[in-house]
Amino acid sequence: MRVPGGLPEAGARALSATRTAGGKLLAVLGSFSRERSALTLSEISRLVGVPLSTAHRLVGELCAWGALERADDGRYRIGLRIWELGALAPRGLGLREAALPFMEDLYEVTHENVQLAVRDDVEVVFVERFAARDAVAVLTQVGGRFALPPTGVGLVLLAHAPADVQERVLAGPLRRYTPHTVTDPLQLRRVLAEVRRTGVAVSDRQVTTDAVSVAAPIEVRGSVVAALSIVVRGSSPAAVRAMTPGVRAAARGISRALSAG
Known part of the structure; x- marks a missing residue:
């Protein structure tokens, strides 16, 4: 039997036996995701690969600390304590505070989608977003992750990523979201070179067939730490x-604000 989103159940339980107590607590937290934001105790037990009694003990410790909360329906959700800790992440809070005035x-001026993102290994993580009700619909959301190559912010971040990260992404597979998505590694390599040359990235209908974005890098002391875009x-x-x-x-204004901080 395969645990949803994870290893086969037997494999998960074998892996669990090698974890430390702290590792098991982290595994419980790691079982939650945007798609699985609320879980029953039985679901946590299966996903983590531990007996129900162990899951009950781990969940109890996390609830007592505030990392998890039990809702009226009996399911568990991430608690406010985790939100408080997440706000301390320098690439989230400090960046967001510096960027908000410029994003606003x-x-x-545009009443379009304005997005701020950072890179986490080979994915984009969206830190903040503004959008008008009648702006074009996008697949991204704050706190969400996306592949680097198709998005404007992702192209900027990938173009300035370490060589080993670029090579891993180029080695694929490169997912096709629309007929316009660049999935040829050689073409993508040329696109990244153009991004470095021009200082901006344009994603032309690569994520959805009706959306185009332009993105620019945010730098601190010569290193690209984030990217800003309009979609x-x-x-x-x-x-x-024109945008x-x-x-x-x-993006330059945010860079200056971060460098002065």
Whole structure:
């Protein structure tokens, strides 16, 4: 039997036997995801690969500390204590605080999707986002993850990532989201070179067939730490041409704010 989203159940239980007590607590927290935001005790037991009695003890410790909360329906959810700790992450809170004024200005001028993201290994993590009700729909959300290559922010972050990260991504597989998604490694390598040359990245309908984005890097002391983008409804790169200077200027402003902090 396969544990949802994980190892076969027997394998999960064998792995569990080698974990430390702390490792088992972390595994319980790791069983939650955006798709599995609420879990029963039995589900946690299966996902972590521990007996129900062990899961009950671990969940009890996490609830007592505030890492988990038990809802009226009996299912468990991530507690506020985790949110408080997450807010201390320097790539989240400090970056977000520095970026918000610039993002708000960009949003007020355009009333389009304005997104802030960082790289975590070979994925994009979205830190903040502004969007008007009638802006083009996007697949991203705050706290969510996405593949690097198709998105504007992802292209910026990948173009400036260490060589080993780039090579792992280029080695694929590169997922196709639309007919416009770049899935050829050689073509993607050329795109990344162009991003480094021009200082901006344009994603032309690579994630959805009606959205185009332009992104620029946010730098601290010469290192790219994040990326800022605008996503608009469009059918070609021309859709974001007029917004490119504003995205560049906002990204430079955030870079200066972070460097001065």
